[in-house]
Amino acid sequence: MKINYLFFTINLFLSQTAFTQETKDWTIENCITYAAENNLTVQYNKFNEKLVNENKQLADNAWLPIVSGSLDNNFTIGAYNSSINKGYYQLSNSAGIQSNINVYSGGKVKLNKQKAEIDLQAAKTQTEVTINDISIQLTNYYLTILLNKELKRVAEANLDISRLLLDQNNKRFRVGKVSQAVIAQSESEVAQNLREVVSAQIEIDRSLLNLAMLLQLNDYKSFDIASVKIPDELSARLYNLDDVLNYAQNNQPVVRNQLLQMKSAEKSTEISKKSLLPTVTGSYNFGTTYNQYFNKALHQKAFAIQLGNNFTNVFGLSVGVPIFNQYSYKINIQKAKINQSMVEVNYKQAKQDVYINVQSAYFEETSSYASYTTMQQAYKYAKISYDFALKSYNAGTINLYDFNRSRADALVAQSKMLQAKYTYIFKQKVLDFYAGVPISLDNE
Numbered sequence: 001m002k003i004n005y006l007f008f009t010i011n012l013f014l015s016q017t018a019f020t021q022e023t024k025d026w027t028i029e030n031c032i033t034y035a036a037e038n039n040l041t042v043q044y045n046k047f048n049e050k051l052v053n054e055n056k057q058l059a060d061n062a063w064l065p066i067v068s069g070s071l072d073n074n075f076t077i078g079a080y081n082s083s084i085n086k087g088y089y090q091l092s093n094s095a096g097i098q099s100n101i102n103v104y105s106g107g108k109v110k111l112n113k114q115k116a117e118i119d120l121q122a123a124k125t126q127t128e129v130t131i132n133d134i135s136i137q138l139t140n141y142y143l144t145i146l147l148n149k150e151l152k153r154v155a156e157a158n159l160d161i162s163r164l165l166l167d168q169n170n171k172r173f174r175v176g177k178v179s180q181a182v183i184a185q186s187e188s189e190v191a192q193n194l195r196e197v198v199s200a201q202i203e204i205d206r207s208l209l210n211l212a213m214l215l216q217l218n219d220y221k222s223f224d225i226a227s228v229k230i231p232d233e234l235s236a237r238l239y240n241l242d243d244v245l246n247y248a249q250n251n252q253p254v255v256r257n258q259l260l261q262m263k264s265a266e267k268s269t270e271i272s273k274k275s276l277l278p279t280v281t282g283s284y285n286f287g288t289t290y291n292q293y294f295n296k297a298l299h300q301k302a303f304a305i306q307l308g309n310n311f312t313n314v315f316g317l318s319v320g321v322p323i324f325n326q327y328s329y330k331i332n333i334q335k336a337k338i339n340q341s342m343v344e345v346n347y348k349q350a351k352q353d354v355y356i357n358v359q360s361a362y363f364e365e366t367s368s369y370a371s372y373t374t375m376q377q378a379y380k381y382a383k384i385s386y387d388f389a390l391k392s393y394n395a396g397t398i399n400l401y402d403f404n405r406s407r408a409d410a411l412v413a414q415s416k417m418l419q420a421k422y423t424y425i426f427k428q429k430v431l432d433f434y435a436g437v438p439i440s441l442d443n444e
Helices: 004-014 028-038 040-060 109-176 180-215 241-251 253-274 303-309 326-397 400-435
Strands: 065-080 086-104 279-293 314-321
Touching: 028 040, 028 109, 028 180, 040 109, 065 180, 065 314, 109 180, 109 253, 109 400, 180 314, 241 253, 241 400, 253 326, 279 303
Parallel strands: none
Antiparallel strands: 065 086, 086 279, 279 314
16 A cells, blocks of 8 residues: 555645634633733732822822811819919810911922822833733743644644554555564554653643643633634744834833833922921911819809800911921932932833843844744755655655654654744744734734
């Protein structure tokens, strides 16, 4: 029996058709959305946003007056009272409302409000930074799963071919056309290929576990990803490096976060300088009192009459002028300036990091595409070599060992080509990330 069916089988399974198993499982978009809502680090950052927002509410309300009420009860044992020429006992009751309002503080109220708004925006961008970092990790893990599934398909195709060869050689052995050694070699090839399929499945399970753990899923055993149609051929990208650099340095959350931190530090410096200015505080107190003497000889009016007669309204305006406070104001100003300089360095470092990362991502994408096209060529010629080996094996001019070696070379070349292909896709997604393109596999 000729191995025309074998030729058809290996071409079918070595083709670069995408993994198309029906699944109801997670897409890359599902993973990113879920992580953005449920990842513990993201949740922590969102709680921090709420905390910073409460600080903003405090700053927004700082111009309002402070109002408090008081109710005092006192019992006095007096040693001497001139009206009765002896000691006395007195019960005093007082009630009042006190209020204070900031009239002037050099603009600190406004500055604190502006700083609180900046801090809130910075907290939100920090959440974006965390989500972006997790998204890149998710994409890498997701593509690793797709690659491992492709590699398993290759291993399964190889196993099917080995089994077909074993079946054919058994038939040839029964009619005396091949020796027992050929059968042993075929059986060994089947066993080895079966081990490769098992190893490929283990790699799939491991990569699925890694993704499930990154998503922090509890029920990871039933976790799987959705099928993705990856084209057989991938083309080179046409991004302009300068455009990507300009966009990333102006829009990446990590840069915006440091820019906001720098603006917040500038406000802190301004606020610290205002401590050298005088402050003006207005006050208003309203209250009344009632006194009860237990010495009958002391005259006292009724409770209601005393309360009505003893009403007081006190208006006040106080000015505080800093004169000397152990140089703490001056030191605090210097500390604020130093902190501002440090944050400015962080901002420059963030821009520099993004510049380096974009350059690296652009280089990696370009080089990974070159590697991918090289591996395509290697696989192409390995497959041509296999085709010749197949014809020679059918013609009986080479033995099974030489044929299997050629087949193995073709499978290795395909595996390397697939690895280069998915590496290139991941590098594309990293550059997309810096170019502001949402991460998706639908456009592949």
